[in-house]
Amino acid sequence: MILKITSDREIIRFKHGQFEETEDTVAEEFPLTIYVNDVEFATMVCSPDHLEELVLGFLASEGAVRKYSDIASISLDDHGGFCHVKLNREIPTDHFNYSKRVLGSCCGKSRQFYFQNDADTAKVSLSKTTLTPAQCITLMKDMQATSTIFKQTGGIHNASLGSPEEMIVHRGDIGRHNALDKLYGHCIQHRIPVGDKALVFSGRISSEVLTKAAKIGVGIVLSKSAPTNLAIKLADDLNITAAGFIRGDSFNIYTHPWRITEDRGASVKI
Structure with missing residues (x-):
C-alpha cells in the first residue's frame, strides 16, 4: 500500500480584496504505533513515507x-498504522517508559536533559570535519532546493x-524529530558513518534538536533559523558546532567555530 504524503483540498482564498474558490495542497498526518517485542513502545504522528527508516x-x-x-x-501495517519490531535481544523495561521526564546532568558540566534516555544516548562529538563558509551555504541551498x-x-x-563535498540524503516530515530520525535510520540501515557529516536543518535549533543531533553523532549542525539558549549550552558542552540564520551569503556561528574554516578565495553564487 502506497500512502499519500500530500492531498488536495478545496479552499476559499482571499486575495487582492476578493474571495475565490481554489485548491491547496496540504501535508498528510499519519499516526504510527510501534510495538517492540510485542509490547507497545510509542505512538508518533508523522508524514507517511520512509517509515522503516x-x-x-x-x-x-x-x-x-x-x-x-x-x-x-x-x-509495517500501513493500513492500520502499526509497526511490529522484533529485536535479537531483550531491552530493559524502563525503555518502555521512555517519555518519563527526568532532569539529569552529565560529567558535572552544565548540560541538562529532560529525559533520562537523552542523558544515556547523547554523545560528545569527536568529529574533526571542517566546512568552509561556501560549503555551509551550498549545503543549505541544496537542502532547500530538494x-x-x-x-x-x-x-x-x-x-x-551532507559531507563537505555534497548532500548525501534528504528527508522531510511534519515532525522535526521525525525528519531527523529518518536520516538516522537511513544511515543505520545503509551503514553510513555519520561522524564526518553535517546535519542541515530547516527549523529552529532547540535543545531537543541539538540533543537529537548528538544522538546521531554529527559534529556540525547548520540551520536556516535561530538556536535557543539551552541548545547553545548543549552544543558547547557536547563539542558540536552550531551555526544558524544561514540565509543568502551570511550566517552566525554560536559554538566551536574552529570547524568553520576560511574559504581561501572561494566564492558562493547566491
Whole structure:
C-alpha cells in the first residue's frame, strides 16, 4: 500500500480584496504505533513515507537499538498504522517508559536533559570535519532546493546530511524529530558513518534538536533559523558546532567555530 504524503483540498482564498474558490495542497498526518517485542513502545504522528527508516532511527535514538543487526524483523501495517519490531535481544523495561521526564546532568558540566534516555544516548562529538563558509551555504541551498513537499505545502520540516563535498540524503516530515530520525535510520540501515557529516536543518535549533543531533553523532549542525539558549549550552558542552540564520551569503556561528574554516578565495553564487 502506497500512502499519500500530500492531498488536495478545496479552499476559499482571499486575495487582492476578493474571495475565490481554489485548491491547496496540504501535508498528510499519519499516526504510527510501534510495538517492540510485542509490547507497545510509542505512538508518533508523522508524514507517511520512509517509515522503516523513521522507526529504526527513533529506536536507535532512544537507545533500544544500537546497530542494524539488533533488528530481527520489521513489519509495517500501513493500513492500520502499526509497526511490529522484533529485536535479537531483550531491552530493559524502563525503555518502555521512555517519555518519563527526568532532569539529569552529565560529567558535572552544565548540560541538562529532560529525559533520562537523552542523558544515556547523547554523545560528545569527536568529529574533526571542517566546512568552509561556501560549503555551509551550498549545503543549505541544496537542502532547500530538494524540499519539494515543503514547496507544495509549507507544512513540513526538512533535514539533510551532507559531507563537505555534497548532500548525501534528504528527508522531510511534519515532525522535526521525525525528519531527523529518518536520516538516522537511513544511515543505520545503509551503514553510513555519520561522524564526518553535517546535519542541515530547516527549523529552529532547540535543545531537543541539538540533543537529537548528538544522538546521531554529527559534529556540525547548520540551520536556516535561530538556536535557543539551552541548545547553545548543549552544543558547547557536547563539542558540536552550531551555526544558524544561514540565509543568502551570511550566517552566525554560536559554538566551536574552529570547524568553520576560511574559504581561501572561494566564492558562493547566491
